[in-house]
Amino acid sequence: MDKFEQLIQDVLNMSESDQKKAVESYKDSCICQTCPTYNKCASDANEKLFCVTGKNADCITELRGCECPTCPLAKSLDVGVINNTYCLSGGELEQR
Ligand code: SF4
Numbered sequence: 749m750d751k752f753e754q755l756i757q758d759v760l761n762m763s764e765s766d767q768k769k770a771v772e773s774y775k776d777s778c779i780c781q782t783c784p785t786y787n788k789c790a791s792d793a794n795e796k797l798f799c800v801t802g803k804n805a806d807c808i809t810e811l812r813g814c815e816c817p818t819c820p821l822a823k824s825l826d827v828g829v830i831n832n833t834y835c836l837s838g839g840e841l842e843q844r
């Protein structure tokens with residue numbers, strides 16, 4: 749199991765309320781808001797961390813670049829380079 753899979757497993761093993769807290773905490777580390785593809789619709793809905801949560805077809809429909817390869821959270825988990833554009837292409841596990 750790699751670092752990303754371990755993180756997902758750890759979150760799944762938490763209680764529902766701790767899962768929500770963990771996701772919010774990881775969202776704070778997500779840098780999608782610096783990406784030209786990110787938009788107000790996604791921001792208003794507090795939608796980010798797409799590597800974990802998967803694509804967001806409601807808000808994001810056009811690729812204008814992707815900052816995932818430079819994301820510190822992604823780097824710490826050894827993801828974001830081979831797979832990225834998670835908001836449009838699906839989450840890390842989905843893309844594998
Ligand atoms: S890899 Fe991309 S989607 Fe995942 S936390 Fe970083 S910027 Fe957000």
Ligand code: SF4
Nearest residue numbers: 780783814815834835
């Ligand atoms: S997942 Fe990648 S392409 Fe989508 S908003 Fe985040 S940084 Fe940009």
